[in-house]
Amino acid sequence: MKQRKLIFLFSVFLVLLFVLSACGQKPTAKDRMEEYVHAWQKQDFSKMYTLLSKSSQKRVSKADFIERYKRIYGNIEAGKLTARVQENKSKSDSVHVTATLATVAGPIKFSQNVAFKEEKQKDEKNLYLDWQPNLILPKMNAQSSVRVDTLPSTRGEIADRNGKPLAINGTAARIDLVPGKMGSDNDKTATIKQLTKLLGVSKEQIDQALSASWVKVDSLVPITTVDAAKTDLIKKAVALPGVVKTDVSSRVYPDKNASAHLTGYVGKMTAELLKQHKNEGYTANSVIGKTGLELLFEKQLRQHNGAEIKLLDSTGAEVATLAKKDPVDGHNVQLTIDRDVQDSLYDQLKKDAGTAVAIDPRNGDILGLVSAPSYNPNDFVLGISSSEYQKLSNDQQQPLRNRFTAASAPGSTFKPLTAALALTHKAINPDTKVAINGSKWQASSSWGDYYVTRVNHDAKVNLETALFKSDNIYFAQTALKIGGTAFASDAKKFGFGESLPIEFPMRKSTISNSGKLNDQGLLANTGYGQGQVSVTPLHLSLIYSALVNDGSMIKPRLVKTNDAPTFWKKNVMSADTAQLLNKDLIQVVANPSGTAHDAQINGITLAGKTGTPEFKQKQGESGRENGWFTAYNTDDPKLLVTMIVENTQKKGGSHYVTPKVKKVFEQVLKK
Structure with missing residues (x-):
């Protein structure tokens, strides 16, 4: 037993000796x-x-x-x-x-x-x-040194369906000063004063630029960069002593204000953005999409500059290339947008606050997306002054707001959907004339002082008349016949509560704040597009596309493709219902009593529906109104337009909008 203990202790000693020896080894x-x-x-x-x-x-x-x-x-x-x-x-x-x-x-x-x-x-x-x-x-x-050469690349460009430019790589005009050519002190003072007025640049900014340590009498001192298209401004600036223009590379938006909310704009990388895009290859000198399609398609459009690292000897001569990465240009994006349609829509809206959407209802191609008032995206690329930005920000008409992504009450343009639901559920017979007494109605006395009102006073009204005369009472009663549960449930089949299947993010359309219609008054108001209904102009256009596609809603497309068109929502109504509503909506324009009769065009048959949603604190009081009009041509339908103009209460409601939409159809279809 003792011998085993001795052997064990000796073994432990050897292990400890080995460990201590190992610990003492030098690295x-x-x-x-x-x-x-x-x-x-x-x-x-x-x-x-x-x-x-x-x-x-x-x-x-x-x-x-x-x-x-x-x-x-x-x-x-x-x-x-x-x-x-x-x-x-x-x-x-x-x-x-x-x-x-x-x-x-x-x-x-x-x-x-x-x-x-x-x-x-x-x-x-x-x-x-x-x-x-x-x-x-x-x-x-x-003695070696290293030089890094940037191998430049170009950002992808954005074009319309026909190749017309919407966002391109072009040039801008940099306004420079040459100190030695500015003349006497009085001349310098006068030039600087004039430049502050012309360019919106402060005197302090110009003085600071001229006093930089590197500036010599023959130096080109950059003051600001302006849109090259502002030829009058540039001409006035370079006429001043010592002022010269230098062409510099810049992102350019040829369609300017008309497509500003669609294209958006690029800008210089900020510290915050650089942090958000860490390890994505951006640098402090990168350009990145800030809004609109420039932001949404940033991954496709962005360029990747190449670089070459050269090893130099003591004389600066190249000895070796240590690494080289080739530049990669961004990918071009071609849209379904038609710049002619875009410009036509904007021309009709530029003096108002509103929005317009145009699609080809047969294939879902989005032909126009316009928001007004607008701004010039070229000003943002070149560096908008704080005073100009504040002016845009404080404008009551909100030119920086993108209205075509917003949802709001559609008013009577919603009535064809109510009719489609009623016909599907057989809640109405389209030929039956319903007796309606007077210009106001309520389902029961529980409504108190609230009534549904109408403009026309027909004693008996069928579906066709109710559509072309836009009878609110008829559609309020129809909604009650459908029932709140069925109405809310079927609205989902039309895409309410869903995001639109499109690259450009838009607000979801809603049938009510809760998604339910379990209140009688709310249901009645929903029937004619008031209550809490909220819909985007593109979504409403897609609903109307079912009328030319045998009851199926087309899937929208923003990027041009050779793929066959597909439907977003199939069979939201029967082909017979679509055909019937199409026929009735023609009367909205063709019938002398139709609410859009002033949009009638010789040689072109239009179908559509007007709407004038009201935003009032109390019934009977005056308040804000918006004018809506959705219309499409029925013979070989290839253009469907939804236009909204805000604050039309003193301009005739939807009657202010119908001539504008008419003009678009004339310009586009008769060219």
Whole structure:
């Protein structure tokens, strides 16, 4: 037993002796190189310097070592470093390092031997690295320098269906000053004063630019950049002493205000955006989409500049190319938009606040998306002044607001949907004339002082008359016949409560705030597009597309494609119902008593529906009204327009809108 204990204790002693011996072993060259690599990966240049041999530290000071690494690695945008250290079997004081350093121009690869020296530093004997400049970058020596060349690329462009430009890479006009050509002090003062008026640039900004340390008498001193299309402004500016124009590359929006909310605009990268897009290849000098399609299609449109890292000798001559990444241009995007349609819509709206959407109801191609009033996106690209931006922001008509993405009460333009639901549920007979007494009605006395009112006073009304005369009472009663549960449920079949299947994000249309219609008054008001109904102009257009597609709603398309059109919602109504409603809506325009008779065009048969939703605090009081009109041509239908103009209460409601839509059809279909 004692012998076993002795053997056990002896074994424990040997293990402890081995451990203590191992703990006392000095780090190998591989260990020390891995320590250096660990600091290198973190770009801890100060730590790296402590691992250098005395002779290496004598060749380069700590300050120079750190500064050179920081400057070079900053210029090449050095990123992740991966490395492998292998022992050199023939030389214990040497290792072989293979490493890859990520840079702006792609990976740079190292493959070299690194020698170590055993020496005493700070009372500690250890192995220290015999550092050479080729550990900054391969092939470098003490006299080498590095140059990074940017290989430029171009951002993808946006065009309409016919190739007409909407967002392109063009030029802008930079307004420069040449100090030596500005004349006397009085002339300089007068020129600066004139420029502040013309360009909206402050005197302080111009003075600061002229007083920069690099400025000489013959220098071109940039003051601001303006839209090259502003020829009159540029002409007045360059007529001043010392003022010259320089063409510079810029994103250009040829359709200006007409397509501003659609295209959006690009802008310079900000610190906040750079943080949001970390590790996506952007730099502080990048341009990025800020709004509209420029933002939505950023991944397709964005360019990727290439780069080349050159190693130079002491004379500045190129010695080697360390890394090269080819530039990649952005992809062009061709839309279904027709710029002629876009411009026609905008021309009708530019003096008002409103929106318009145009589609081809046969294939879903979106031909126009307009919001008014608008702004010039070129001003934002070039750097809009704070005073101009404040002017836009404080404008009561909200030119920066995108109205075609918003949803609001559609008024009587909603009545064809109510009719479709009623016919589907057989809640009405379209030929039956319903007796309606007077111009106001309520379902029961529980409504108190509230009544549904109508403009016409027909004693008996059928579906056709109710549509072309826009009888609110008929459709309020029809909604009650359908029932709240069925109405709300069937509205979902038309896409209410869903996002539209389109790249451009738009507000969801809703049948009510809760999605239910369990209140009698709310249901009645919903029947003629009031209550809490809210719909986007594009969604309403898609609902109307069912009238020319045998009862199915077309799926919208914004990007041009050769693919066959598809339906978003199939069979939302029967083909017979679609045909019947189509016939009745023709009377809205063709019948002399129709609410859109003033939109009638010789040679073109239009069908459609007007709407004048009211926004009033109390019934009987005057209040805000919007004018709506949705119309399409019935013979070979290829254009469907929904237009909304805000605040038409003193302009005739929807009658202010119908001539505008008529003009669009005349311009587009008769060209």
